[in-house]
Amino acid sequence: MNEEKKPLGGTAIKPVGWDRSGLEKFQYFLYDPDTGAFLSRTPSSWVKIILFYSIYYSLLTIFWVSCLQIFFMTLPNDTPKWTLDESIIGSNPGLGLRPRMQDSRIDSSMYALAAGSKDTVPTNPEGEGSKNIDYAVRMKHFLGVYQNQTGLDNCSSDANQVRVEGERNCIFDISVLAECGEYPYGYLVNQPETNVAEPCILLKFNKIWNWSPKPVDESKLDNPEYDTMSENLKTRILKSMDKNYVWVDCAGRNPADRESVRIEYFPPNQGIHLKYFPYRGNTYHTPLVAIKLRQVGEPVYYGQLIHLECRAWFDGVIHDTKDKLGLVQFELQLQPMN
Incomplete structure (x- = not known):
């Protein structure tokens, strides 16, 4: 008895909704009733990414403000820090x-x-x-x-x-x-x-x-x-x-x-x-x-x-x-x- 020959290799598994198009595809992008995702992310995914970037940019802001404070603390309030021969201009003015x-x-x-x-x-x-x-x-x-x-x-x-x-x-x-x-x-x-x-x-x-x-x-x-x-x-x-x-x-x-x-x-x-x-x-x-x-x-x-x-x-x-x-x-x- 002859067995049926099967082609070598795997069969591609197509994701759910691959055949959606047009308005239906856009509606599922806004909200997917199967997974509860909106704008392509689930609520837990949105919470995690918002928390991550909130912490990241808060730390970045603190670092930037700290650098500015340290910089301005080294400068006099009413005079240049470097004057005369210590400055680029020097002490020999032109006309x-x-x-x-x-x-x-x-x-x-x-x-x-x-x-x-x-x-x-x-x-x-x-x-x-x-x-x-x-x-x-x-x-x-x-x-x-x-x-x-x-x-x-x-x-x-x-x-x-x-x-x-x-x-x-x-x-x-x-x-x-x-x-x-x-x-x-x-x-x-x-x-x-x-x-x-x-x-x-x-x-x-x-x-x-x-x-x-x-x-x-x-x-x-x-x-x-x-x-x-x-x-x-x-x-x-x-x-x-x-x-x-x-x-x-x-x-x-x-x-x-x-x-x-x-x-x-x-x-x-x-x-x-x-x-x-x-x-x-x-x-x-x-x-x-x-x-x-x-x-x-x-x-x-x-x-x-x-x-x-x-x-x-x-x-x-x-x-x-x-x-x-x-x-x-x-x-x-x-x-x-x-």
């Missing part, structure tokens, strides 16, 4: 320029101006444009912060010494900037005797917490580190009765640049009082020196790119053109009106 460039040219250092501009209408209220008047508007916005004198002291009668701990910051009187503190700051031709713009540029120190500069020691002016200081500034320092200043010295970088423009300083002594230092936060008026770039006779050097450099001078200053330490470099171009 900044105002007015700043418009946002679209924020990485540029070239003041490209129309030599004979009389246009008094800015591109917009913020002066975000390339017209001469836009530079003046941005300068006006910058100087506007000096109207806030809350929490500042009038130090006009104080000794010209750095402020000690606990003393409030000093008011900076922008009247010392003379015509460079008055709108439109030389960016427009608005005087009958002039036929070309003679812009003002403000020089400011980058703020470094608790930096107290020391004045130049006049006995060291013959040392090699002062070889790049102009003879005019050396003479000014030697003749000055009050030496407690941080000095600023500007010039063209090349002989052709120096022949094309004359630099006038406001205040005329080229210095910033030590009483405006150090910076310790709160309301603060950044001290300024203004330079006015005047033409040297005729002809006007239309279209010439004039390269300029301003250096700060105080005891121990380091000048580095690569990292812009202790100095700032910029360009001026006066373009003829069409």
Whole structure:
């Protein structure tokens, strides 16, 4: 008698409900009457997974908050943790320029101006444009912060010494900037005797917490580190009765640049009082020196790119053109009106 032959291998066991489709399949996903599961999990499975993630995220939150608390406990409340030489900024500030460039040219250092501009209408209220008047508007916005004198002291009668701990910051009187503190700051031709713009540029120190500069020691002016200081500034320092200043010295970088423009300083002594230092936060008026770039006779050097450099001078200053330490470099171009 012949036995029936069976195929080798197993037979796949299909799960219950494998042939469901469409709405019936969705209904069983929401609730399965056979197992009591809803949304594909039984009640006991939901309780276990909710309990697990509740504990997991609670512990994770406690760990994260603890790390933040430990981090903030290591920081002072009102001052940076690392200052001066311990910080990345160091104790050798660079110089900044105002007015700043418009946002679209924020990485540029070239003041490209129309030599004979009389246009008094800015591109917009913020002066975000390339017209001469836009530079003046941005300068006006910058100087506007000096109207806030809350929490500042009038130090006009104080000794010209750095402020000690606990003393409030000093008011900076922008009247010392003379015509460079008055709108439109030389960016427009608005005087009958002039036929070309003679812009003002403000020089400011980058703020470094608790930096107290020391004045130049006049006995060291013959040392090699002062070889790049102009003879005019050396003479000014030697003749000055009050030496407690941080000095600023500007010039063209090349002989052709120096022949094309004359630099006038406001205040005329080229210095910033030590009483405006150090910076310790709160309301603060950044001290300024203004330079006015005047033409040297005729002809006007239309279209010439004039390269300029301003250096700060105080005891121990380091000048580095690569990292812009202790100095700032910029360009001026006066373009003829069409």
